[in-house]
Amino acid sequence: MRSSRRANIADVAAASGVGVGTVSRVINGAANVREATRLKVLAVVEQLGYQPSHLATSLAKGTARTVAIVVPHLTAPSVVQRLAGALTVLNAEGYETVVCSVDSPTQRDHFMSALPRRHRTDGVIVVSLPLRTDHVAAFRRASVPLVTVDVSVRGVPHTVIDDATGGRMAAEHLLALGHTRIGFIGDRVQRNTAKSLGFIASERRLDGYRRALAAAGVPADQELVRVGPYGPAHAEAFTEELLGRPDPPTAIFAASDTQAMGVLSAADRLDVAVPGQLSVIGFDDIRLAALIGLSTVRQPLEESGAEGARRLCALLAGEQVRPLRQLLALTVVQRGSTTGQGRAATRPPVPAERQAQCGPRGTTPCQPPHPHPADQISERAGDRS
């Protein structure tokens, strides 16, 4: 039949006896085309199975309506939720999205040098990855629009939360429940910048926790703070250390929900009832948190991705984005893993949600079957301003 070659606009023009300009107008729905002509062209398009070349169109128009989003460790639940939020918006706005998953500084640098070129993507969204000055400079130099999510970058629109405040909220929640021996389990920024991506959210949250304790006049017991490599497995080990002490904490604040999973596992393994003997609060409110009844400091994950995407779209539309720093709200969500501590339990506001999910169980460890993770799940991200 037809030539094996894909039909192009010239073929259509020839076959329908018009010029390429007219075909282009028809394809793009321009107004000034006679109906009869339009119909004929459309018929030929149909018959030839003509599909405009996205590449050629992009080259001619100077924009590909494509954005790139760079995320660390794609499989981390919090990251996926942010990504999903961004994709929804981008898709609705008619942008294609190329996803760049970064697992190492090497990969990060690779993308950071490849992405700042126009005619590859119109703009980029960086999620949770601390950026170096030279990274940012490259984007600016190439005038490729950039926005970040969950990480502060000077001079670049960023959508973040206040991690220190979040840490404070978690601690205050526990304090309000009457706890005074409150442990903290989180991760620490690796010294080795060649191997670490440098997430610092955990440290910020720890700061908030310390401030809350100090403000409440609760003596800080450095022994109750454990930070090390990221991951539920480490969190689990740290928890066992804390619970094995002669004076164990009655509550633990984990720097992320994923780490809180490790805490729950340890409690479960040691037969420590949650929240009966130990209250646990996490951070993020990943989907799983609701499922297992984990109290947590909620940050709007999907919304953060969506906001980042919206701001990038605004930038691409030539609009101003102000203020550069967009701070998202945090909320303490009490579920079944935190409860009042003895007499001191002043006002444990048992939310309906918790009621519904854990009420009948009384003191039994709300939920999870949790165990022994030898396996990573997510990695937290930080903010830096």
Added chain:
Amino acid sequence: MRSSRRANIADVAAASGVGVGTVSRVINGAANVREATRLKVLAVVEQLGYQPSHLATSLAKGTARTVAIVVPHLTAPSVVQRLAGALTVLNAEGYETVVCSVDSPTQRDHFMSALPRRHRTDGVIVVSLPLRTDHVAAFRRASVPLVTVDVSVRGVPHTVIDDATGGRMAAEHLLALGHTRIGFIGDRVQRNTAKSLGFIASERRLDGYRRALAAAGVPADQELVRVGPYGPAHAEAFTEELLGRPDPPTAIFAASDTQAMGVLSAADRLDVAVPGQLSVIGFDDIRLAALIGLSTVRQPLEESGAEGARRLCALLAGEQVRPLRQLLALTVVQRGSTTGQGRAATRPPVPAERQAQCGPRGTTPCQPPHPHPADQISERAGDRS
């Protein structure tokens, strides 16, 4: 300083006193360029901050080294793992990946009509989404390479598992542990094709479960089978129904790990000990399964994505991909959520690990302490066909 306009290859050529052809050769590392010339060009490139246009290169070369991957419900853990596996391979092979997340038939159709155009992406990977004949035809017509993962499509390379066999394996695991009252909880294909994406894995797994029971001479109790809308919440409700019966099951096979989470929640809520009073096995082996000690039928999620990507790359490299149908192996992974049933427990191969972690806890609910990724056990199935 320089003109605000981005430098292009002509600028570089002019500035270095050579022709564009030569610059192109230098950029692409062609052999026939004198060292002196090469150096000079490179210097100018550096000085001008020249970055080749990906779009122009792609248009000229006829390939964008970009593939699209279409996935349903991005936030589902199993989907994310497949995506991650694919991204790793694609990235290593130097392909960019545009991710298309589909939540409704409308979106699916949108992508299915937009993707079959060359010059947009070189090829596409469809994950878990049943395709209509016309969808597939569009790809073939446009000769856009297509491969699928977790869904069989005639005439298209697909990487799948045998769901029926998986269902059988789950049931046999439970039967081997001495259970005879085994419930099934899964989801059902919606009749409304306008709203449903039509996933059928659950029904296939149910088939396998039925066959295993029949083969073992265990009477099928239709009352123990519950299928409805997808999601842990429904699974939870179904579980409550089953456990509320006068003759509750002693074990439940959930069509997916996510649904198994709902089963565990229900058991927890009703204070039914797992695995003491109820054994639970899921399907997939998402990361979380190991964390919470859920026994499950493992399918290589990341590997499936990686394989799909490899096959697409092969296709793009002009190689043949045979056989079209690639069957991945399944494994039963016993963790802490399944155990032998009373006297009937003939040969409950209690893994040492579980023994160690669960023993002391006796009857406490939901408790699956346990696992390490090292807990692989059992049977394997599948391979090739």
Added chain:
DNA sequence: GTGAAAGCGCTAACAC
């Protein structure tokens, strides 16, 4: 070795 020129497929000015 290297320059010139012809595409790659489309859009957008600009005539008619």
Added chain:
DNA sequence: GTGTTAGCGCTTTCAC
């Protein structure tokens, strides 16, 4: 309204 033509930025013969 519609045809023509000049780019968009790069690759790739094909002479020299």
